[in-house]
Amino acid sequence: MKVDGTPYRTIWLGADGTTVQAIDQTLLPHRFVVRDFRTMEDAEVAIRTMIVRGAPLIGAAAAYGMALAMAADPSDAMLARAYTVLLESRPTAVNLRWALDDLRALLAPLPPAQRREAAYRRAAEICDEDAEICRRIGENGLGLIRKLKPRDSSGRINALTHCNAGWLATVDWGTALAPIYQAHDAGIPIHVWVDETRPRNQGASLTAWELSKHGVPHTVIADNAGGHLMQHDQVDFVITGTDRTTRGGDVCNKIGTYLKALAAHDNGVPFYVGLPYPTIDWTIADGVRDIPIEERSARELSHMTGRTETGELATVQILPEGSAGANPAFDVTPARLVTALITERGVCDASEAGLLSLYPERSHAA
């Protein structure tokens, strides 16, 4: 996607052929800064501190982390260490494990001298594949948007989204936002209600930024406003991404997604989820019980960072001294609340039968 006319992906290989570069998402929307990752540890820190975030981008960054590890030391010991260190950087997005398993299976049988080149080549392929997958999710989601009739008299289609599942969360295009970009580009009058997404504000900071860079009309709302808007016919569909979706169609996504799905269900508003195949965890049937939910620091609740009127970035405390905070970063929306899953292969029911209709080769997986 473009930033002020210049095409960008979220992560790419630097001109020296070794350093990996990525947009620093902790500074958006106020500063556009590109970071260099020179070591596997740089990639690990970037994932853990959310310089890069969003399930598909976490997978891509982990793949490049493995490549950086192999550039430093292509031994078996380093391969095992890089796998473990990177896997522990964040627990919920299954794309991380998917990418590391993919790289390890490719690299382990190779002689060490061939591992560096193979790892960089595969990391670049994963990035290209993610961009193409997301473009296809966009096409498949566009088909659904074309069938919607506006509920209110504005003549526009109103989407509601939570967190950031746009191009910043992937390598390019996004998952939830790809159909919205394609609808906008096709001339469909579409407007997006953007949940601010406390505590880290991925909606207010990232989704709003990338929609404005693409010229998509949008309005940021407090996280709790969505139910009210749905009761008053101001939301035609809800669309989110996901960090892990079970083989039965339970959707794990940013904390607060479940409440949006409940409100959508109560108001007869379609609730769609965009996802690429590496986000499906075929090993888990019950998402509420079995998906690991990341607990993040209470500091994300107690402090907020923003731009002052004089243009500097400043961090302020908003909780009283001594109040405890709890910060579960994700929740699980049961499949029964999901109208449909939108994948690169097409649209299906949020159920095992639905997913297997698109991925029949997985029917053997337990």
Ligand SMILES: CSC[C@@H](O)[C@@H](O)C(=O)COP(=O)(O)O
């Ligand atoms: C295409 S991204 C889907 C999800 O990764 C996204 O909605 C999300 O929850 C991101 O969480 P984050 O904690 O910002 O990494």
